[in-house]
Amino acid sequence: MTHHTNAEAISVHEEAANDRVMFGFWVYLMTDLLMFAILFAVYAVLHGNTMGGPTGRDLFNPKLALSETLILLTSSFTAGMGMIAARRGIKRQVLVWFGITFLLGLAFLGIELFEFAEFIHEGHTMTVNAFLSSFFVLVGTHGLHITSGLLWLAVTLIFVIKRGLNSHLVRKLALLSLFWHFLDIVWIFIFTVVYLGAFV
Amino acid sequence: MTKKTHSQPRSEHGATGSYVIGFVLSLIFTIIPYHLVVNKVLSGNTLLATILGIAVLQMFIQIFFFLHLGRGPKPFYNVVFFFATAGIIVLVIGASLFIMNNLHYNMAPDEVVRKQAQDEGISQVEGKTTGACQGNKDNHIVVIKGGVARPAHTQASRCDTLTFLNQDEGKREMVFGPHPNYHSYGGEEMVVLDDGRPETITLNETGGFMFHDHLYPSLSGHLTVAP
Numbered sequence: 001m002t003h004h005t006n007a008e009a010i011s012v013h014e015e016a017a018n019d020r021v022m023f024g025f026w027v028y029l030m031t032d033l034l035m036f037a038i039l040f041a042v043y044a045v046l047h048g049n050t051m052g053g054p055t056g057r058d059l060f061n062p063k064l065a066l067s068e069t070l071i072l073l074t075s076s077f078t079a080g081m082g083m084i085a086a087r088r089g090i091k092r093q094v095l096v097w098f099g100i101t102f103l104l105g106l107a108f109l110g111i112e113l114f115e116f117a118e119f120i121h122e123g124h125t126m127t128v129n130a131f132l133s134s135f136f137v138l139v140g141t142h143g144l145h146i147t148s149g150l151l152w153l154a155v156t157l158i159f160v161i162k163r164g165l166n167s168h169l170v171r172k173l174a175l176l177s178l179f180w181h182f183l184d185i186v187w188i189f190i191f192t193v194v195y196l197g198a199f200v
Numbered sequence: 201m202t203k204k205t206h207s208q209p210r211s212e213h214g215a216t217g218s219y220v221i222g223f224v225l226s227l228i229f230t231i232i233p234y235h236l237v238v239n240k241v242l243s244g245n246t247l248l249a250t251i252l253g254i255a256v257l258q259m260f261i262q263i264f265f266f267l268h269l270g271r272g273p274k275p276f277y278n279v280v281f282f283f284a285t286a287g288i289i290v291l292v293i294g295a296s297l298f299i300m301n302n303l304h305y306n307m308a309p310d311e312v313v314r315k316q317a318q319d320e321g322i323s324q325v326e327g328k329t330t331g332a333c334q335g336n337k338d339n340h341i342v343v344i345k346g347g348v349a350r351p352a353h354t355q356a357s358r359c360d361t362l363t364f365l366n367q368d369e370g371k372r373e374m375v376f377g378p379h380p381n382y383h384s385y386g387g388e389e390m391v392v393l394d395d396g397r398p399e400t401i402t403l404n405e406t407g408g409f410m411f412h413d414h415l416y417p418s419l420s421g422h423l424t425v426a427p
Contacts, residue, residue: 022278023277023278026278026281026282027281030281030282030284030285033285033289034285034288034289034292037288037289037292037293038292040293041292041293041296041297042296044293044296044297045296045297045300045301062234062237062238066230066234069230070227070230073223073226073227073230074223076223076226076262076266077219077220077222077223077266080215080219080222080266081216081219083215084215084216084219087215178267181262181266181267182267184262184266185259185262185263188230188255188258188259188262189255189259191230191255192233192251192252192254192255193252193255196233196234196237196251197248197251199237199238200237200243200244200247200248200251
């Protein structure tokens with residue numbers, strides 16, 4: 001009986017701590033969102049300033065952007081499923097779902113880097129004009145977020161494999177999936193404003 | 201233990217369904233704007249407004265079904281903070297676009313770039329011809345005396361130069377086009393002539409033009425530039 005109440009007290013205490021951490025992380029996400037908003041504003045203002053060079057319509061491949069969107073969306077979904085498994089404490093499912101998330105994130109990053117490499121190879125580097133500068137900064141910043149998310153995910157999964165699912169790691173995974181959903185939402189706007197917007 | 205078994209399965213059960221619904225809706229709202237844009241179903245501002253609206257809708261779908269924001273009593277502050285941030289974002293993007301469009305409109309940067317390129321004899325900028333002349337041919341002189349421009353009509357070829365010579369007292373502001381709706385010629389907004397000082401421009405735009413003194417519209421002349 002005493003043991004039971006102790007455990008409950010700890011879980012209540014932990015829940016309060018979790019809420020605080022979650023709120024703190026949420027504050028970080030919102031400030032990050034503000035940074036993206038400013039980059040979007042810069043892109044919206046400068047996207048026409050090509051100095052007579054090719055515009056987004058000439059450069060972008062909408063099929064590539066669509067595949068990136070679908071891949072990231074699916075990875076956001078598998079992260080959610082992984083989170084459910086983590087809350088249930090099923091380690092194997094956590095590894096499978098988050099493993100898929102990781103691979104999809106890697107595929108997304110691969111396509112993005114392929115696109116960047118192609119632009120740079122054709123001479124459309126970020127120093128050519130204001131349109132390309134703002135494009136590379138906006139999309140590149142998102143790509144950097146994805147990269148750091150992947151590193152974070154890889155490290156967390158290694159800990160899950162080595163130490164098993166403890167409450168600390170479940171909380172980490174919860175923050176990670178929050179981060180991942182957030183990046184998916186930012187990408188929806190990059191897809192709409194940058195890639196689809198170029199063909200309007 | 202009883203608390204766990206009581207509270208957790210319910211939220212989990214809802215969670216799986218919620219992710220599936222969110223995923224399917226997001227797929228639909230990704231394919232629709234793609235279809236609208238690639239197959240040119242709509243166009244112009246209608247299309248832009250539609251795809252932006254769908255993006256905002258998809259954002260709310262993901263916030264609700266993936267982030268579970270606003271569900272349950274706990275994340276109240278998160279919701280408040282989210283909407284505060286959304287407000288700032290609307291302000292930052294809206295105000296930036298408003299200010300910069302205004303600035304853009306008043307500066308006409310294309311004209312400025314073209315003018316600079318022509319002044320420096322750069323014939324192409326990023327693959328587009330600027331109309332800059334690489335070498336000048338004949339020079340034509342228009343003399344302004346007693347409030348009259350002579351000759352009244354100048355026949356020239358492209359890349360010739362035209363010199364305005366002001367022999368009257370006072371400043372002359374020569375502009376192109378009929379008064380008062382003048383326009384720039386080859387990036388030249390206005391040729392300002394101080395007392396007795398000649399000003400020369402390169403004739404890089406072909407066609408028939410009228411020029412007049414902005415301050416005394418009756419002082420005017422014609423110019424024809426053959427290709």
